[in-house]
Amino acid sequence: MTLDHTANLEQALLSSFTHHKQQLLGRRVWLACSGGRDSLSLAHLCQHLFKEGKLPFLPQLLHINHGMQQANAAWAEQVLQWAEQNNLPCQVLKINLIKKTEQEARQARYEAMMSVMNHQDVLILGHHQDDQVETLLMRLFNGAGVNGLRGMKDWSSKKSQAQEGSQKSIFLWRPLLTVSRQQITQYANNENLNYIDDPTNVAWQSRGSGNEFDQNQLNDRAWLRSVLLPHITQRYPKAKQAIARTGQLMQEASVILNEQSKADLSQSLMTDRPYCSVLDINQLTELSTARQSALIHSWLAPSATELPPSRRLVEEVLSLVHRKDSDHQTCLYWDSGVYQYQIRRYQHKLYRLWQSWEQWLQLPPATQQVNLDSQSEIAPRFSLKPSNTSFEWSLTGLSNLTFGIQQQLILSSNTNTAVETGLELKSAKLLFQPLPRTKKIALPGRVGRKSGKKLLQALDLPSFMRPSVVLCSIQLSSQVAEFPLLLITPERILALQSQFAPSIQQLIEDNNLLSEVRNL
């Protein structure tokens, strides 16, 4: 028969296990064990349920030695010994903290654990209901919305931030979120667990003969735990359960809200790359104001590792969206903690750009030429701009283009002799250069030729993209002037009016001629 003191914990773990059984299938399970009361109780419970055949896995323990307090090495030793006595595999990982803040310690802890875990492994954490209540209160006092007030999730995914662009992610599993600290304490005491009591968790100060704590010495979490919550529960004995219940309701509400804003976002998105995302303002403004705000809020922080934007920034972006004048100079800056963004508007489009991308766009493209008879020299990716450390812009399928032009020249030169055609091909060149502002160019399907700003406006190109337009022209012999063939931007290729336009258009439509940007 299960004793009362184990019933709550056992029930919570087994019910959470049943709930996530499918997600756990085939995955390796680890347990983050500080050696404190919560995670040690959890490790003990896992081992007990595994022995009884109720849990199909035995987690491998991971303990982080923060190297911050003298006692840390002794704690690591204590966890190792306990694991050995209880036949649980255990690894100690040492980290070096630079800033020594709580936030940095948490992040470094996760990164260290992820470094030994495989992609999509599961990490069990000892967070419980009281932790959840403290988290909710801290967020409430910081003005959180529905997403913040849902608190910690019992199952979530965490991506490694160790290297930019890293694909490694793991699952965090918190099976004890419905169990109170008191219930865990009871379990630990009844099982005679020799857990570690970290003094920085409570920040007690010894004063004179008695033990009192100095409120000013407590961090926010410790103050809520030791000062505010006892007051609240005196008046409202069930306050903690009620706050945790609100968290669950917010969790459900946030699922609905997020599904809605995801659907709204996909309707309004015109382009979506991490470094350049474009929203259609006409679509966006069809939505109610509340849905516009929710959409902008999630669009400004596209990945889970980024900070949520402030209410004020969302309002500023919305007022940019609703501007009726033709001002295209306004630029809002936003640092999401991971990326630095610029938010800009052009015509009916709203741009979210990495700052590094906007700066890269200002660099001039290369001026270069390709001889039409030397097909073998053409690289599969023909670089259009000197690469820097962040981006590479290239034209793929240039050999298809030169081949198409050669064929057309041969076909159209039936009045010439083979020798003359050969000579014409030999001297023919493709020239690539930054679009000259003075050159008059006819756009396909438009009347008359345009130059400079007018041409770029007709192309619907925002000012920050204009330095990155390449003109590709053909020069058939050194005596004859060149003819414009195509305009290339990082986003697209436009075939200009020329005898080669139909075949170039075909190459573009078949994706055999592409302008491609790679984020390095």
Ligand SMILES: Nc1ncnc2c1ncn2[C@@H]1O[C@H](COP(=O)(O)OP(=O)(O)OP(=O)(O)O)[C@@H](O)[C@H]1O
């Ligand atoms: N040094 C550590 N090594 C491994 N895991 C840790 C460590 N510190 C914290 N954790 C994990 O993160 C969870 C939440 O961290 P928190 O700071 O609340 O833990 P704690 O109070 O120090 O320890 P516990 O929750 O085990 O009593 C812990 O339950 C544990 O799973």
